Amino acid sequence: MTSLPFDDRDGVIWLDGALVPWREARLHVLSHGLHYGGGVFEGERVYAGQPFKLTEHSRRLHASALELGFRIPFGVAELDQATREVVRRQGITDGYVRPVAWRGSEQISVSGAGTSVHVAIAAWEWPHVFTAEAQTRGIRLGTSRWRRPAPDTAPVRAKAASLYNICTLARDAAEADGYDDALLLDFRGQLAEATGANLFLVIDGELHTPIADTFLDGITRQSVIALAHELGIAVHERHLAPEELARAEEVFLTGTAYEVQPVRAVDDREYQVGKVTRALSEAYLRLVHA
Ligand SMILES: Cc1ncc(COP(=O)(O)O)c(C=O)c1O
Incomplete structure (x- = not known):
């Protein structure tokens, strides 16, 4: 797939409190965030010109920074307002917003003390993550040899660039x-x-999802759990062994970019796109367009 490089586009990006021409939104090569992973970000979807759950995302950016030991120098309301301004100036109706914050260039050493904190917000038209066919028929997952780290090994609750x-x-x-x-x-x-989305299994018509103690408790995950309650579908948050995949009738992922994404296979095991996945997918689409 070819698309314009992200540093060579028209429009504006909000950088440290002001809108700047897109191509001029740069950082120095000696930025602490680049060398030592001191960066956090968000991913937001815009539906009909409105960023969905904007304040929740702005709050999470703040919380992620605190997990990494730094403070975002703009309030949640300021970030919300800046995001709306960027979306409006970019003329986005169906799009994606990427806020990012990172430690600056005051020092290059492991210590982060005294580094300034920079914030940028960019928005662009929505590029679909998967093909239309994969979105409806389901995607195929392969189990990775990489694992999510323990909460005393990495700041697992933060949407931290380093964890990616x-x-x-x-x-x-x-x-x-x-x-x-x-x-x-x-x-x-x-x-x-998954690599950018949370996991749900449907077992005997009920939802089972891992406890979010080693990964991001997604905003979509929380919305889907609330929708399941409204639809009278039982939800079990618990530790799930990989063997439980054999008991599942349906598997799906949730995320800002993925929405409710059916899974049609995990390794060699195949799944149907069943009625629970469909009901939650439809309910989620109604919610984001409400
Ligand atoms: C690793 C990871 N897990 C889960 C999620 C889902 O989070 P949310 O629903 O807040 O987008 C994301 C997306 O942000 C992610 O990158």
Whole structure:
């Protein structure tokens, strides 16, 4: 797939409090965030010109930064307002927003003390993650050799750029093996999530999803759990062994970019896109367009 490089596009990006021409939104090569992984980000979907659950995402950006030991120098309301401005200026109706914050260039050493914190917000038209066919028929996951780390090994609750090393390695390996995405286990060997989305199994018509103690408790995951309650579908958050995949009738993923994404295979095991996945997918689409 060819698309314009992300540093060579028209429009504006919000950078540290002001809108700047897209191509001028740069950082220095000696930025602490680049060298030592001091960066956090968000991914937001815009539906009909409105960023979905915007304040939840702005709050999570703040919380992620605190997990990494730094503070975002703009309030949640300021980030919300900046995001709306960027979306409006870019003329986005169906799109994606990427807020990112990182430690600056005051020092290049392991210590992050005294580094400034920079924030940028960019928005662009929505590029679909999977093909239309994969979206409806389901995607294929390959189990990765990479695992989600323990909460005392990495800041697992943060949407931290540094944690995406694992996701990129897993995703690239899965694609090289002919899968659409990777399924990651956690450090205990329990089911965790995909590279950019949370995991749900349907067993006997009820939802089972791993406890979010080694990975991001997705905003979509929370929305889908609430929708399941509204639809009278029981939800069990618990540790799930990989063997439980054999008991599942349906498997799906949730995420801002994935929405409710059916899974049609995990390794050699195949699944139907069943009625629970369909009901939640439809309910989620109604919610985001409400
Ligand atoms: C690793 C990972 N897990 C889960 C999610 C789902 O989170 P959300 O529903 O908030 O987009 C994402 C996407 O942000 C992610 O990157």
